[in-house]
Amino acid sequence: MTRLSAATLGTLPPTFETPRYDRAQVKTGVVHLGLGAFHRAHQATFFDDALAAGDPRWGILGVSNRSAEPGRSLAAQDGLYTVVARDGDAIAPRVIGANRGVMVLADGAAPVITAIAAPETHIVTLTITEKGYRQRPGGGSLDPDDPGIRHDIANPQAPETIPGLLLAALARRKATVATGLNVISCDNLPANGGRLREAVLTMAREVDPALHDWIAAQIAFPSTMVDRIVPATTQDDIAQFATQTGVTDAAMVKTEPFRQWVIESVLTADVPDFARFGVTLTRDVTAWELAKLRMLNAAHSTMAFCGMLAGFAFVHEVIATGPGRRIVEELWDENQTTLRATEGLDVAAYRAATLARFANTALHHKLIQIAADGSQKVPPRIIAPLGERLARGMASPVLLRALAAWLVCLTDGPGAARPISLQDPRAEALRGLMRGETRQQVGALVSRSGLFETPVFGGDSFQSALAAEIDRLRRDPAAALTL
Ligand code: CS2
Numbered sequence: 001m002t003r004l005s006a007a008t009l010g011t012l013p014p015t016f017e018t019p020r021y022d023r024a025q026v027k028t029g030v031v032h033l034g035l036g037a038f039h040r041a042h043q044a045t046f047f048d049d050a051l052a053a054g055d056p057r058w059g060i061l062g063v064s065n066r067s068a069e070p071g072r073s074l075a076a077q078d079g080l081y082t083v084v085a086r087d088g089d090a091i092a093p094r095v096i097g098a099n100r101g102v103m104v105l106a107d108g109a110a111p112v113i114t115a116i117a118a119p120e121t122h123i124v125t126l127t128i129t130e131k132g133y134r135q136r137p138g139g140g141s142l143d144p145d146d147p148g149i150r151h152d153i154a155n156p157q158a159p160e161t162i163p164g165l166l167l168a169a170l171a172r173r174k175a176t177v178a179t180g181l182n183v184i185s186c187d188n189l190p191a192n193g194g195r196l197r198e199a200v201l202t203m204a205r206e207v208d209p210a211l212h213d214w215i216a217a218q219i220a221f222p223s224t225m226v227d228r229i230v231p232a233t234t235q236d237d238i239a240q241f242a243t244q245t246g247v248t249d250a251a252m253v254k255t256e257p258f259r260q261w262v263i264e265s266v267l268t269a270d271v272p273d274f275a276r277f278g279v280t281l282t283r284d285v286t287a288w289e290l291a292k293l294r295m296l297n298a299a300h301s302t303m304a305f306c307g308m309l310a311g312f313a314f315v316h317e318v319i320a321t322g323p324g325r326r327i328v329e330e331l332w333d334e335n336q337t338t339l340r341a342t343e344g345l346d347v348a349a350y351r352a353a354t355l356a357r358f359a360n361t362a363l364h365h366k367l368i369q370i371a372a373d374g375s376q377k378v379p380p381r382i383i384a385p386l387g388e389r390l391a392r393g394m395a396s397p398v399l400l401r402a403l404a405a406w407l408v409c410l411t412d413g414p415g416a417a418r419p420i421s422l423q424d425p426r427a428e429a430l431r432g433l434m435r436g437e438t439r440q441q442v443g444a445l446v447s448r449s450g451l452f453e454t455p456v457f458g459g460d461s462f463q464s465a466l467a468a469e470i471d472r473l474r475r476d477p478a479a480a481l482t483l
Pocket of ligand 1: 188226227228229230296297300301369370371377
């Protein structure tokens with residue numbers, strides 16, 4: 001058995017793709033905030049492409065929020081790890097050499113601030129999940145009442161939130177190198193870059209108006225669409241990979257062959273030649289974001305909530321059933337009416353490709369993983385298109401089903417027919433609103449959760465229909481996928 005490291009790199013089986021560049025020459029041009037599996041399987045592969053193309057500026061300093069992992073296992077392997085793309089029985093292992101070190105934010109923000117302000121840093125990428133943006137409950141803008149945001153405005157030198165960290169780092173950059181920077185959000189929320197910019201500028205306005213103006217002029221916050229399915233890698237995956245290849249890699253990430261990155265073409269300063277590595281640069285990223293959120297992500301969430309109620313555990317199991325496939329297709333029929341056309345986006349082809357990706361039996365993508373953080377994910381994926389269709393007088397039985405299934409999963413704890421325990425920062429608050437008989441629960445939720453921003457949800461016919469759907473699912477969760 002070979003343990004992946006710099007010393008063993010030359011001895012890996014020929015099926016392994018390995019870094020074709022001199023790692024000793026690589027500089028740190030990227031600071032990534034939120035060092036999880038998604039970043040390592042997505043953005044890092046594009047920067048690794050840039051290194052392989054002979055541009056040594058794009059090594060990555062990874063910053064993890066709290067966890068000392070994956071820093072520990074990466075350090076033990078000289079920063080190397082394998083991205084294992086699986087499709088059915090086929091695997092394509094690619095060793096990524098772009099990582100130049102790991103910091104843990106919980107150990108102190110100061111070194112991260114220094115790294116972001118360093119002259120050779122040109123890009124900050126972020127995967128901090130929807131929660132990290134500290135938006136108002138329904139999304140859309142910074143929540144000025146968020147305790148972390150209030151803290152950071154009062155103590156800009158000692159930030160607790162990511163927008164606050166960026167602000168502190170940009171203040172340092174302005175005072176030192178004074179050169180521009182690209183801050184590239186890679187999270188699944190609409191107008192992700194625009195929202196991050198608004199969050200940082202809102203805080204800057206309070207803290208230092210001159211800094212606000214400098215950031216507004218010098219720092220690019222492109223919005224992006226990112227796509228690669230990266231289920232949590234398990235110890236079993238690591239063991240199976242070792243058996244298949246003879247290589248042990250404690251930091252490997254499993255994923256699918258597909259990857260996609262669309263970046264709004266507002267980049268400033270130095271960036272890799274992104275287009276050469278398959279990245280789409282466009283002025284119109286919104287159309288792509290909507291397609292991703294309302295087709296792929298909305299289908300994921302629908303399969304997760306309905307699939308769990310019906311007793312399934314994995315995406316590929318749901319999509320292998322007639323009702324599972326049908327609910328996804330009909331959801332797409334509904335949500336497709338809310339998309340925007342843009343050059344290069346072929347929705348029919350996107351649907352077909354996404355269906356095939358869901359059917360990949362090698363991923364073992366857990367429904368419970370997708371179902372987490374519904375309070376952050378359901379508004380852009382389900383509630384927003386539902387509201388748009390409602391405003392146009394269109395019935396949306398599948399969106400309604402998905403919403404009801406989420407609420408049933410969220411509220412029916414131990415003792416229910418199928419107890420499900422969802423991770424969600426707002427779970428307690430939402431459960432607190434859902435008391436009394438179902439129609440009352442729905443009324444309280446719509447008026448007081450902040451999740452239903454537009455007045456279209458105020459009508460009795462919508463609320464009664466949602467209540468009826470919730471009752472039906474509580475009575476017969478096994479039928480949750482059946483339309
Ligand atoms: C998933 C996404 O967990 C989830 O919410 O829908 O992580 C999804 O796998 C990615 O967005 C795919 O690019």
